[in-house]
Amino acid sequence: MSWGWTVIEESEFAVLYDASTCWVVEDKTTRNKPVKFTGETKTLKNIAVDFAQGSDGMPIFMRAYYPKDQVEFRLVKRAFERLTQDRQREFERLKDMHESREAYGYG
Known part of the structure; x- marks a missing residue:
C-alpha cells in the first residue's frame, strides 16, 4: 500500500x-481498511496517525507519519519493532486459543 x-x-x-x-x-493487518480518522500529536513533534474503525x-x-526533521530515525525504527512485536504476540495468542478450541472439540 x-x-x-x-x-x-x-x-x-x-x-x-x-x-x-x-x-x-x-x-x-489493518492497512486495507478505510481510514476512519487521522489524529495528530499536539507536542513539539507533529506525528500524524491514521485509524480505522x-x-x-x-x-x-x-499507520503513523513521523516528520524527518522532527523525529530521529532510531525512534521510528523502535516504533516499527514494537508494532511488529505486539502483532506477533497477538497472533501467537490467537493461534494458541484456536488450537486449544480444536483440542477440546470446539473448532
Missing part, C-alpha cells in the same frame, strides 16, 4: 517506509 514510498524494512506484520519528508510505520467501534491503528 506504499503509494510510491520506498520500503526501508518489512516484517510479517508491519512496514517501515521512507516517504520523502517523513517516515511511515504501517500495520499490515474496529468491529466494536473502537479506533484501530493503521
